Amino acid sequence: MIQSSGRTITQVFLDSKTKPSTQIAFRYSDGAKWNDIAWPEYFSMSQSVAAGLAAHDVKRGDRVAIMSNTRFQWAVTDLAVLGMGSVTVPIYQNNTNEDVEFIINNSQAAAVFVEDSGQLQKLQDLQGKIPSVKYVISFTKLKSKDQGDKFKVLQWDELVEEGKKYLISKPDFFERECKKNQFSDMATIVYTSGTTGQPKGVVLLHSCIASECEELRTLLDLNERDSTLTFLPFAHIFGRVEMWCNVYIGWKMAFAESIDKIADNLLVIRPTFMMAVPRIFEKIYSKIMSQVDDGSDAKKKIFRWAVSVGAKVSEAKRNKENIPLPLLLQYKAAYKLVFEKINAKLGGNLKFLISGGAPLSQEIEEFFHAADILILEGYGLTETTAAVTINTPYKYRFGSVGIGVGDVKLKIAEDGEILVRSAKVFREYFLNPDATTEALTEGWFHTGDIGEIDTQGFLKITDRKKDLIKTAGGKMIAPQKLENALKTNKFISQVVIFGDKMKYLVALITLNYEELRKFAKDNGLEEINPVDLVKDPKVHELVREIIREKNSTLASYETIKNFTILPGDFSIESGELTPSLKIKRKYLCNKYDGVIQELYHGH
Numbered sequence: 001m002i003q004s005s006g007r008t009i010t011q012v013f014l015d016s017k018t019k020p021s022t023q024i025a026f027r028y029s030d031g032a033k034w035n036d037i038a039w040p041e042y043f044s045m046s047q048s049v050a051a052g053l054a055a056h057d058v059k060r061g062d063r064v065a066i067m068s069n070t071r072f073q074w075a076v077t078d079l080a081v082l083g084m085g086s087v088t089v090p091i092y093q094n095n096t097n098e099d100v101e102f103i104i105n106n107s108q109a110a111a112v113f114v115e116d117s118g119q120l121q122k123l124q125d126l127q128g129k130i131p132s133v134k135y136v137i138s139f140t141k142l143k144s145k146d147q148g149d150k151f152k153v154l155q156w157d158e159l160v161e162e163g164k165k166y167l168i169s170k171p172d173f174f175e176r177e178c179k180k181n182q183f184s185d186m187a188t189i190v191y192t193s194g195t196t197g198q199p200k201g202v203v204l205l206h207s208c209i210a211s212e213c214e215e216l217r218t219l220l221d222l223n224e225r226d227s228t229l230t231f232l233p234f235a236h237i238f239g240r241v242e243m244w245c246n247v248y249i250g251w252k253m254a255f256a257e258s259i260d261k262i263a264d265n266l267l268v269i270r271p272t273f274m275m276a277v278p279r280i281f282e283k284i285y286s287k288i289m290s291q292v293d294d295g296s297d298a299k300k301k302i303f304r305w306a307v308s309v310g311a312k313v314s315e316a317k318r319n320k321e322n323i324p325l326p327l328l329l330q331y332k333a334a335y336k337l338v339f340e341k342i343n344a345k346l347g348g349n350l351k352f353l354i355s356g357g358a359p360l361s362q363e364i365e366e367f368f369h370a371a372d373i374l375i376l377e378g379y380g381l382t383e384t385t386a387a388v389t390i391n392t393p394y395k396y397r398f399g400s401v402g403i404g405v406g407d408v409k410l411k412i413a414e415d416g417e418i419l420v421r422s423a424k425v426f427r428e429y430f431l432n433p434d435a436t437t438e439a440l441t442e443g444w445f446h447t448g449d450i451g452e453i454d455t456q457g458f459l460k461i462t463d464r465k466k467d468l469i470k471t472a473g474g475k476m477i478a479p480q481k482l483e484n485a486l487k488t489n490k491f492i493s494q495v496v497i498f499g500d501k502m503k504y505l506v507a508l509i510t511l512n513y514e515e516l517r518k519f520a521k522d523n524g525l526e527e528i529n530p531v532d533l534v535k536d537p538k539v540h541e542l543v544r545e546i547i548r549e550k551n552s553t554l555a556s557y558e559t560i561k562n563f564t565i566l567p568g569d570f571s572i573e574s575g576e577l578t579p580s581l582k583i584k585r586k587y588l589c590n591k592y593d594g595v596i597q598e599l600y601h602g603h
Contacts, residue, residue, distance in 0.1 A: 008206040010083045010178040016043040027254040028072045047174040049080035052163030060085035063107040067091040068115035073139040074234045075243050077113050083178045088188045090235035092579045103191050104130045111135040183207035189430050190382050201430030208385040211423035213248035215406030219392045224250035226272040231256035236580050238356050241386040242275050270347035277357040279581040285364050286490045306334035310370025339371040352376050357580040361484040362399040377401050385424040389459045400458035416450040472503045475557040489546050491515050494570050504561040506599040510569045534565040562599045
């Protein structure tokens with residue numbers, strides 16, 4: 001059921017035209033200063049882009065791809081494409097040429113928006129292999145020589161100007177097309193960044209977008225007075241829903257200059273909420289813990305005391321109990337001494353944070369809540385238009401991914417798999433009926449995740465069905481729980497556990513090299529490169545002790561018996577992480593097969 005407005009996103013977007021020019025849609029930095037774009041200007045830009053595409057014969061139903069980092073032109077273009085009844089096809093800017101070729105040909109994209117000459121080069125390399133592409137439009141200025149033989153290359157400003165000319169003869173073109181869109185119309189094809197095989201094109205309808213955004217507005221209690229700092233990739237469904245909700249709810253959205261500048265941007269933007277993947281929260285947590293460890297004994301003692309007081313207050317809040325006056329006074333002192341500084345570094349204005357895209361450690365949730373920062377974890381997939389469950393500001397349970405969003409119905413299959421039914425669930429995998437039939441049974445979507453639902457309707461994810469490890473002894477183990485527990489240690493960056501059909505578990509580990517350098521200095525190790533440093537016996541003993549501590553809380557069959565420390569960290573560029581910073585477990589298993597086998601034979 002679609003609540004509230006009962007309108008498609010493009011019909012809601014029409015309201016932007018008449019909003020006050022003082023009402024800001026988004027902010028972006030040009031490197032020198034922050035610029036504000038009001039809602040009427042947002043609408044006008046999208047209208048011009050849509051008209052420019054129409055001038056180049058892009059029609060309703062045609063596919064238009066966007067291959068770029070998150071930036072305001074991405075949002076403008078998406079609303080332009082959706083508004084004119086065409087279909088947006090996101091492509092990650094770091095996709096391989098093979099994936100780009102497949103996505104463009106599978107979707108038959110007529111036009112592709114690229115961020116810069118680097119992305120244009122990918123398409124130039126594929127000339128002759130992507131015959132559907134007639135136009136490529138660059139968001140940033142190109143040198144005049146950057147042209148294609150098989151397609152026409154346009155500058156963003158050029159397309160906008162052509163659109164303005166088109167609108168002179170057809171001034172109501174965009175408004176008319178926006179009104180035409182129906183819930184049953186295809187809105188976007190989002191290709192999953194699968195770890196094996198070719199990407200699958202997830203077909204989302206306008207009804208999926210409306211259901212997700214309308215119901216999140218109700219659950220999260222956000223409005224046009226709220227603001228966010230966005231940096232999630234819009235090619236990922238989590239980031240895209242943030243952008244769509246900006247239209248439905250009307251909050252102010254600021255575009256981070258880069259991942260590296262998030263800390264600086266938070267101090268300027270001071271958002272009331274923010275959406276991020278767990279890796280961001282892990283890094284913030286690790287940095288806080290590192291700073292504490294580097295402090296004096298007195299500061300460490302104060303910090304530990306503050307966290308213990310905060311934990312008691314957190315527990316009282318979660319149990320909806322009154323906080324005794326002595327504890328409240330202690331907490332005010334703890335906040336002033338410790339937690340105020342943490343909040344200030346996040347802008348000092350947060351109502352809550354939203355985590356999605358991968359599992360978040362309960363330890364991290366509890367720590368931040370003790371510091372008066374609420375992290376609301378949600379759960380969803382590309383196929384469900386992002387969140388199908390979420391913790392809310394008024395109903396949350398740490399260690400869970402929340403309650404069903406709006407019309408969502410959940411059930412657990414006999415093998416523990418989570419099944420979902422909702423207007424948010426995709427229609428099909430584009431031109432892939434076999435995969436569609438496998439994923440959808442009588443209206444129920446098979447998520448591939450294992451979970452359980454408690455008596456109050458909170459969903460808890462155990463693991464990915466395909467990631468579950470079955471040992472040679474027949475024990476079933478969910479690796480993510482132990483992986484996440486280890487990643488809360490400041491020295492550990494990434495952990496991947498293996499052991500399927502084997503007698504015991506082993507792990508590949510990467511380290512936080514900023515912390516490792518400090519450790520080397522404190523332990524009299526000469527400053528050497530990471531490749532040599534990870535081989536040092538003192539470093540191995542450090543990691544062994546961290547693992548031993550975590551193992552002590554587990555059953556014997558769940559513990560890690562052997563490990564290796566890799567000399568570099570995992571990255572998107574090297575193919576080890578997805579663009580949403582999730583581990584590509586199968587890829588790593590193949591890449592490091594020799595290393596993993598040695599862990600068994602050498603133990």
